[in-house]
Amino acid sequence: MMMDEQLLLTSLLWRTERLFPDKKIITRLETGRYHEYTYGDFAKRVRRLASALTKLGVQPGERVGTLAWNHYRHFELYYAIPGVQAVCHTINLRLFPDQQRYIVNHAEDSILFLDVDQIPVVEALVADGIPTVKQFVIMCDGELPQTTLSPVLSYEQLLETGDEGFEFPDFSERAAAAMCYTSATTGLPKGVVFSHRGIVLQTMLMATHDKIGLSENQVWMEVAPMFHCNGWNLPHACLMQGANIVFLGIHPTSIDHVQTIRDLRVTGINAAVTVGSMIRDFVTASSEEWDLSSLDTLWLGGSAPSRAVMEWFQNTYDTFVLQGYGHTESSPQICFNYIKTTLADEPEEDRWARRQTGGIPFPLMKVRIVDDFGEELPWDGTSMGHIHVRSPYTASAYYNDERTKDAIVDGWLNTGDIGCIDPQGFIILKDRQKDLIKSGGEWISSIDLENALMSHPKVREASVFAVPNEKWNERPVACVVPKSDDDLPTRDELAAFLGQSFAKWWLPDEYIYITEVPKTSVGKYDKKRLRSMVAEGGLSQVEATIGLAPRG
Structure with missing residues (x-):
């Protein structure tokens, strides 16, 4: 029999601090300026931070929250928090404040680590009530900025109290290591807890995928948010393999993405589909020649990249663009796309169809x-049917949530997606069960928007659905039936009304005034019919078929 050695995140750190202590972690501080240190330095700081957390009284199973961008301090928290058997709860910066407050309270976070730009956000959360949080730590350089948060420490101040010789405890690999919440597609966000075992297993599998090619000679740029599903586990995989890893820091812009690739000779990136379009659009519009020839691999996720984007990178920089299919509940990968050698001789159009x-x-x-x-x-x-999955790294339940009973079916997780599988095993996504809209890799609930619109005093009915968008993949459009044809709400009025309850990126791009929302035989809104109108002739087809003359 084999040894019963536990699969813990600290096992990955043990390997890297011994084998790759001189490899680098690089964070953009501002355009063209970077912070750089080694995995050896990183490991010492992680141990000091773990020691400091223990001195703060952090207990096994306790949730420690982060409101942070992609940078080296956030990465240190990825290991220090679970290293003392606590749970690293990464909070989505893009959610609406009410959702963030719900998440913090539902998880019962005891400590919040936050970036400086998140201070006003957290101060507002405190005012509205996050009673379980007993300590705030601001990740800043130098003196603490002014804040009403209390008690509060600076990250570096906390680090000074720790011991870099701290020894990590042993415990069960099935202990919780990390936690994040789904993007609140319908109703309240749902919590997913990741075990050490699940993260380590998917990290190992990620590193072995031949199309990613994640090895010690890579310079990998983690663009996918670290607050979302452990950054797709690429930070862990880079650390395990000893690859140099690059973080874009706080509020990166288009030029920051492009210049960092050029400056640091980045070889691989994982990012939302919109980032691929953004890089292409920036480079093509720029008067400057951008040498991005070092970029071998671009993994675009969240939704399928367009063929136009894939071909542009291939033709311009010889960059291979690949995608997969996943969700938070599966840590996140369910599938990954590559063409098997047995299919290499298929016609080119068939290979492109498979790649998408x-x-x-x-x-x-x-x-x-x-x-x-x-x-x-x-x-x-x-x-076509419902896509169900199961694996050692797929969630068996949502955290303290009765909705688990609807998601787990005979030991399988219902993904909420509709699709089919071809004889070669390729999954083809067809639709989403609840007409969800995926914009820029983030979900938007059409139902929540509809309910809000129909609470407007001038609106009788409303239906929100997705239309294709090259930059964001999908964007919401609202069809509105006014209570009176003589008193239409203006588009600005509707946008302002929704803006009181939803983040800006949730708001519909267009508002179309219609006579009646099409309905199915059982009285449900027939969004399929709306989408077919758009497919036939764009939004003008909707207006021509069931629309009122636009006003306002």
């Missing part, structure tokens, strides 16, 4: 398609 699917299941991941009665459907490329 979700790909084939990740190792140790099982996937099935079932119909509305729970019967498994064949892998024939045409039988």
Whole structure:
């Protein structure tokens, strides 16, 4: 029998601090200026931070929250918090404040680590009530900025109290290591807790995928938010492999992405689909020649990248663009896309079609398609059904949430997506169960927007649905039935009304006035019909078919 050695994140750190102590972690501080240190320095600071957390009284299982961008201090928290058997709870910076407050309270975070730009946000959360938080730590250089938060420490001040010789404890690999919440697509966000075992397993699998090629000679730029699903586990994989890792820091702009690739000779990136379009648009509009030829691999996720973007990178920089399919509950990878050697001789158009699917299941991941009665459907490329998954790194429940009973079906997780699987095992996503809109890699709830619009005094009915968008993949459009044709709410009025309750990026791009929302035979809003109108003739087809003359 084999040794029962536990799969802990600190095991990855043990390897790297011994094998790759001189490899680098680089963070952009501002355009063209970087902070740089080694994995050896990183490990010492992680141990000091873990020691300091213990002295603060952090207990096993306790949730410690972060409101932070991608940078080296946030990465240190990835290891120090779970290293003392606490839970690193990364909080989505883009959620609406009410959702963030719900998340902090539901998780019962005891400490919040935050970037300087998040101070006003957290001060507002405190005013509205986050009673479980007993300590705030601001990640800043120099003196603490002025704040009403109390008690408050600076990150470096806290670090000074720790011991860099701190020894990490041993415990079960099934202990919680990290936590994040889904993007509140319908109702309140749902908490997903990641075990040490699950993260380590997917990290190892990520490092072995041949199309990513994540090895010690890489310079990998982590663009996907670290607050979302452990940054897709790429930070862990880079550390395990000894690859140099690059973080873009606080509020990166288009030029920061492009200049950092050029300055640091970045070889690989993982990012939302919108980032690929943003880089392309910036480079093509710039009068300057940008040498991004070092970029071998661009992994675009959140939704499928367009063929136009994939071809532009291939033709301009010989960069291979790949994608996968995943969600928070599976840590996040369910599938990854690559063309098997047995399919290499397929016609070019067929290969492109495959590259734009979700790909084939990740190792140790099982996937099935079932119909509305729970019967498994064949892998024939045409039988559409609900996508169910199970794996050692897929969530078995949501954190303290009764919605678990609707998500777990006979030991399988219902992803909420609709699709089919072809005979070669490629998953083809067709639609989303609840008409969710995925914009820039983030989910938007059409139902929440509809309910808000219909609470406007001048609105009788409203239907919100997705339309294709090259930059953001999808954007919401609202069809509004006014209570009176003579008293239409203006578009600015509707946007301002929604802006009271939703983040700006949730707001519809267009408002179309219609006579009646199309409905199915059972009285539900028929968004399929609305989408088919757009497919036939764009938004003007909706206006021509069921629209009122636009006003305001």
